[in-house]
Amino acid sequence: MVVEAEEDDDIRSGILSCGACGAEFPILDGLPVLVPEVRRYVQDNLFYILARNDLTPAVEGLIGDAAGPGSGLEAIRQHVSSYAWDHWGDRDPEGAGNLPGGATPGAVIRNLASGLEMIAADMADGPILDIGCGTGRTTAELAERTGRLTLGIDISMSLARAGRQAVVGGVVDYALRRNGLVYDRRRYAADHKAGKLADIWICDVMVLPFETDTFAAAAAMNVVDCMVDPRAGLTEISRALRPDGAAILSVPFDWSGQVTPVEAWLGGHSQRAAHRGSPEAILDMLLSDGPLAAGDLRRKGPSQEVPWHVRLHDRSCMYYSAHLVAARKTVK
Numbered sequence: 001m002v003v004e005a006e007e008d009d010d011i012r013s014g015i016l017s018c019g020a021c022g023a024e025f026p027i028l029d030g031l032p033v034l035v036p037e038v039r040r041y042v043q044d045n046l047f048y049i050l051a052r053n054d055l056t057p058a059v060e061g062l063i064g065d066a067a068g069p070g071s072g073l074e075a076i077r078q079h080v081s082s083y084a085w086d087h088w089g090d091r092d093p094e095g096a097g098n099l100p101g102g103a104t105p106g107a108v109i110r111n112l113a114s115g116l117e118m119i120a121a122d123m124a125d126g127p128i129l130d131i132g133c134g135t136g137r138t139t140a141e142l143a144e145r146t147g148r149l150t151l152g153i154d155i156s157m158s159l160a161r162a163g164r165q166a167v168v169g170g171v172v173d174y175a176l177r178r179n180g181l182v183y184d185r186r187r188y189a190a191d192h193k194a195g196k197l198a199d200i201w202i203c204d205v206m207v208l209p210f211e212t213d214t215f216a217a218a219a220a221m222n223v224v225d226c227m228v229d230p231r232a233g234l235t236e237i238s239r240a241l242r243p244d245g246a247a248i249l250s251v252p253f254d255w256s257g258q259v260t261p262v263e264a265w266l267g268g269h270s271q272r273a274a275h276r277g278s279p280e281a282i283l284d285m286l287l288s289d290g291p292l293a294a295g296d297l298r299r300k301g302p303s304q305e306v307p308w309h310v311r312l313h314d315r316s317c318m319y320y321s322a323h324l325v326a327a328r329k330t331v332k
Helices: 038-050 057-067 072-091 107-122 137-146 157-167 230-240 279-286
Strands: 002-007 010-017 024-028 031-034 128-131 150-154 171-179 182-189 198-203 215-221 241-251 297-299 304-313 316-329
Touching: 024 038, 031 157, 038 072, 038 157, 057 072, 057 182, 072 107, 072 137, 072 157, 072 171, 072 182, 072 304, 107 137, 107 215, 107 241, 107 304, 107 316, 128 137, 128 230, 137 150, 137 157, 137 198, 137 215, 150 157, 157 171, 157 198, 171 304, 215 230, 230 241, 230 279, 230 297, 241 279, 279 316
Parallel strands: 031 198, 128 150, 128 215, 150 198, 215 241
Antiparallel strands: 002 010, 010 024, 024 031, 171 182, 241 316, 297 316, 304 316
8 A cells, every 4th residue: 555645544645556456546535446447437537536625615606606507516516415414414503494394404314223223133243334325424323323333435426525524534514505506615513423433435336345244234325226236236235244244225216217227227117017116026026035136135124114305405305205124134
């Protein structure tokens, strides 16, 4: 490993090398980028990798106005705004504001708490993997609630950068969308108690850079319907879990053809089949014995329907009912 910049034992910049194949992986802003095709990842995400996060609020606002709607900058700001508000808005000293329908921050944390109740009774020993950690609150919560080493992973450079700043740096810092291209800079203490138990890396759930049987538990909150191939992704999660390891899956089944090919959707099409396009029925088949089984993951106990919402701006919020399922790796 080559360390080029370090602050208080935190490696901020450097290069990780694989002793077996010689592949090199960058460490950017403290984030190890451990993806199977580094060249392609950099090419696809160059704008987000090089995007500045040191602009003053007034200058950022001017640049945002000039870039306009549909720009890469606007995509970053909107994405981070929605995630960070839900993840950390309850810690904002200025409050969370009033949204249509009475939405409040912390939907993902409430879902996570319900999921932990489903697996807490017999969780195996070992570290926890937080898949699709976004801006990091679930990672901090898992570490704080369980007292275990917890690694959050996300494929989004923008979300992971904001998440690591909150989880490791202890500071929530993002632009909260008010309306249109108007954003208000929010900066305050994350005020979590995860300490050094939590970290965040850039990883792809489809090709996890971990040995088989590594994690005691995995959480994937609203991630399955963001996978290119959900069955393959669940199989990879199964591989990374230890025998008797548990998984919490929260899925709103909100598919996008730009991310997941229609033929890989869990429901939402092929209503002529026996399952009649039911996403819950197909997920259950993936988590049961049979030809569609996703590795060794098997559903544990009944599922739940839990509320989840996404804040877009002061006057807009999208509401979902997420399907919450617990599963266990059962090795015969």
